Amino acid sequence: MQGANSRDRQLRERAEAVIPGGMYGHQAVGLLPDDYPQFFEKGEGAYIWDVDGRRYLDFMCAYGPNLFGYANPQIDAAYVRQLGLGDTLTGPTALMVELAEAMVGMVSHASWAMFCKNGTDATSMALTVARAHTRRKSVIRAKGAYHGAAAWCTPRPAGVIESDRAHQLFCDYNDVASLEAAAAQAGDDLACIFAAPFKHDAFIDQAEPDLAYARKAREICDRTGALLIVDDVRAGLRLARDCSWSKIGVQPDLSTWGKCIANGHPISALMGSEVARKAAASIYVTGSFWYQAAPMAAALETLRLVRETDYLERITALGQRLRDGLAERAQAAGLAMRQTGPVTMRLFLFDDDPDLRKGFCFASALLERGVYTHPWHNMFLCAAMAEADIDLALDSAEAAFGVLSRGAASLAPVEKLAFLSAGAR
Amino acid sequence: MQGANSRDRQLRERAEAVIPGGMYGHQAVGLLPDDYPQFFEKGEGAYIWDVDGRRYLDFMCAYGPNLFGYANPQIDAAYVRQLGLGDTLTGPTALMVELAEAMVGMVSHASWAMFCKNGTDATSMALTVARAHTRRKSVIRAKGAYHGAAAWCTPRPAGVIESDRAHQLFCDYNDVASLEAAAAQAGDDLACIFAAPFKHDAFIDQAEPDLAYARKAREICDRTGALLIVDDVRAGLRLARDCSWSKIGVQPDLSTWGKCIANGHPISALMGSEVARKAAASIYVTGSFWYQAAPMAAALETLRLVRETDYLERITALGQRLRDGLAERAQAAGLAMRQTGPVTMRLFLFDDDPDLRKGFCFASALLERGVYTHPWHNMFLCAAMAEADIDLALDSAEAAFGVLSRGAASLAPVEKLAFLSAGAR
Structure with missing residues (x-):
């Protein structure tokens, strides 16, 4: 925590x-080191400023939403332009149709889209669509996988009841035998399988997902419907x-989207294949701001940048450079650090570090x-990062090692993470 | 529906x-008259324009969010100013604290606030907080009352399962005996009572709510905890x-807010009294965009207008004028129309009109x-309406009568509303 006179402390x-x-949800810093700031002032490109004016190269990217840089001029201009015309109205604008077309054009398994606000809206809708489609109840998901914070899936049980x-x-993720066992347990009642990518x-x-x-x-889904x-x-x-999962050639029936599809503007989506269209049309889901036009x-504009720029190749190359540079520097310092997950969304953990000290x-x-x-928590790279930023990160990492x-x-x-070594997870 | 060549039809x-x-949720026009447009182009003040360029005085106000006029210059300027500084970041800004303070300053029963995106987020969180606080499960709510569109409360059962x-x-709303009977049925398991205002x-x-x-x-809540x-x-x-309910002197423990608290910008809130604070801090709820600063x-700015203008007195007076003018004109035309609900949020129904023809x-x-x-559906008045708008509405109503x-x-x-006379509700 900052000094007693810091603005963050106040x-x-x-x-x-x-x-x-004092704060709730995934952006509460209660389980982060004490010197992490809770409150921020500004974001620009790949950088954030805390309320005490300190600037950081931000590898969290707002926990995902920042893909093309904070305050991206093109994307924010599109937002502001639409805001002046019409945003939350008594019905949707043409942009809702255009966005559904653009999403369907991009996502190969999908022929339709429904827009909402939270990632949790999309995953909860997916569950409801699957149950409407199959008229069955059972869901398989991987232990410990995060699919949102509604009562059916929130990771902390306070206030959640058995029903x-x-x-x-x-x-268990990547464990074929446990997946088969769960499917056998579901018998003829299986509505859906949730999979993190x-x-x-x-x-x-x-x-990474095992192909098997x-x-x-x-x-299992093909066999059971x-x-x-x-x-x-x-x-x-x-x-x-x-x-x-298009990268590994496995197409789902439904996919859920959110976080960065509007570069931090509030919109999420459920997308689906033809097979699930009728069920999707049968459910009643809605929200006061789901049809607002400015996030659309x-x-x-975000999807245009996705299509027309080499952002993905660039963040992948930057991620690889960060990965290799960190591995080299950790080794030189005699430290055993594991870097896991895709290079654009890495998590670092040290060996023999049960309470993460x-x-x-x-x-x-x-x-x-x-x-x-x-x-x-896994981190995120964004397209506003440049090689010089990775150099800064590597120089800083060398000193930090x-x-x-x-x-x-x-x-x-680390007392507050003692539950980790106690095997509470 | 519009002509075959209309932009709406296309x-x-x-x-x-x-x-x-083709569309879902509360803004789908499937259960409205065929000539209602589905898609809109623009909103300004109290008016909306459909995609075929027709302008309407809008008594739906985006189903509530429009309180101070579409594209309100002061409120939108506050949004855009903050957007340029920082919106969805890796943590909240100071505005989150300022907004919680402003809300707590306004809502007399509450000593804390939690922000979210959908109204349904707020009602679902209220349920979870009540269950965490009481460690009980049962909920009482009024038959037919809308509290959101999550599986526990959505009005259409497709995809919803018994659990x-x-x-x-x-x-039954306003029926004391049925409320007591439900409480008796809950016995010592009552977690909360939901009440629409x-x-x-x-x-x-x-x-209107009966005081009794x-x-x-x-x-019942005081007696049972x-x-x-x-x-x-x-x-x-x-x-x-x-x-x-402060108007009738009954203070809740929790209240849920959304729709117009940022005049159409996406934010909702759960507020609570001291008694529920600890439970509220114990639950895990979050969303990718819940901490974005621009809606805050x-x-x-919306709350400043609430405090510093006579908006409420004005929309109440306009609503009264509309009510009286409509009653007079309906009577003159020999039509029996019922106007129910508060004058700022009226619903009109005609006698002997089971399928609403x-x-x-x-x-x-x-x-x-x-x-x-x-x-x-109940309608909404907004502070961008003037006496001339009510005159326009009354002149139009005279012709429509x-x-x-x-x-x-x-x-x-009206075939599509045949379910109403069939007693499906």
Whole structure:
């Protein structure tokens, strides 16, 4: 935490009075190192400024939404232009049709789209569509996989009751046998299988999808008539210009999108194949702001940049350069760091670090040097990053590895992450 | 429906291909008269333009969000200014604290606020907080009352399974005996009572809350330790500059807000009293865009207008003038029209009109004259309306009553609303 006179500290004290716990949700810094700021002032390109004026190269990208740079001039201009014309009206604008066409043109498995606001809206709608389509109840999803924060899927059980989680069966990601066992348990009641495009659970190593696992999920759905759902809310557009599993040749029936499809403007989507169209038309879902036009204008501009620029090749090359540079510097410092997940969405963990005290030390040393990383959640690259930014990150990492290797033996335990070593997960 | 060459018709055909059913949710016009446009182009003040360039005085106000006029210059300027600084970032800005303070300053029962995107987010969070607080499961809500479109509350059952609706008990709005019976049925398992601030169900007469009913709800909660939730998503700020039940002196433990708190910019809120703070801090809820700063800037400006202008007195006076003028003209035309609900959020229904053929005829005649009303959903007044607009509405209504009384005997049945007379509701 910042010094007593910092603006961040003052805001935290005020927040404590009017926001339960001072902050909630995925952007609460309660489980981050104490020196991480809670409140920010500004974002531009790949950089954020905290309320005490410190600038950081931001490897969290707003937890995903920032794909083409904060305050992207082209995308924000499209938003503002539409805002002046009409945004939340008594009906949708033509942009809703244009955006559905653009999304369908991009996502090869899909022939339709429905727009909403939260990623959780899209995953919850996917579940409802699957149940409407199959007239069955059971859902298979991977243990520990995040699919949103509604009662049926939120990772923390407070306030959630047993019936909220009824008819859910769990497998282990990439474990074909556990997937088959769950399908056998569902019997003739299987409505759908949820799949993260890669294993991006918090606190543990990420994993790319095994082809055998993905194919087995598709095969079970084909055999039983259940729907396969790829939850691309977090990873969408950072792995492919299509559903992320298009890269491994496995097509879902439904896919969920959000985060960066309008570069941080609020819109998410459920997309589906022809087979699920009728069920999708039968459900009643809606929201006060789901048809607002300005985020759709921003999404159209974002998708134009997706189609017309080499952003994906660039962030992949930058990610590879970061990966290689970090591996080299960690090794030179005699530190065993694991980098897992796709290079555009990496997670770093150190060996023999059950309560993440090494990870916290490394992250804090980077933060001090103006580089914002996350010690236990996958990070994100954005197209506003340049080679010079990766150089800055690598130079800072070299210094941070030095701090860590000099201090490793005497690091204090991270009390707030003691639950990790206690095996609570 | 518009002519074959209209832009609306062309968009509907394109939408049919890429959006299930062509459109979904509360802004789908499938259950409105055939001449209602589906797609809009523009909004300014109290007016909307459809994609064929026709202009309407809009009594739907985007189904609530438009309180201070479409494209309100002050509110939108606040949005755009903040957008240039920082919107969806890696953490919240100071505006989140300022907005929570402003909301808490306005809502007398509340000492904290949590922000989200959909009204449904706020009502679903209220349910989770109540269950976390009480460690009980049962919910009482009024039959037919709308509290959102998640599986636990959506009005259409497709894709919803029994466990989604478990532990829900129903009473009749304003019926004390049915409320007591539901509470008795809940026994020692009552977590909360949901209350709409007034009865604003679709298709039927609206009703102001009976004081005895509201007090009974409060009393049951006091006696059992359950939480009383006033769902002010739809009515908030159109009845009071506080929770709507403050007018009748009944304070809830939780209240839900959305729609117009940022004049159409996407933000909603759950607010609560001290008693529920700890439970609120214990639940895990979040969304990709919940902490975006630009809607918070717009909400702060909206709340400033709420505090500093006589908007509420003005829309109330305009609503009264509309009500009186309509009553007079309906009577002169020999038509029995019921106007129910608060004057700022009226619903019009005609006597002896089970499939709403009279209502459709009246609404269509108004639409043709440039006045957009709704034949079965409560309408909304906004502060951008002036006396001249009400005059326009009354002149148009006079003509529309004429059309109706001349044609009443020969109106065709409204097939798509046949379910109403079949008693499906």
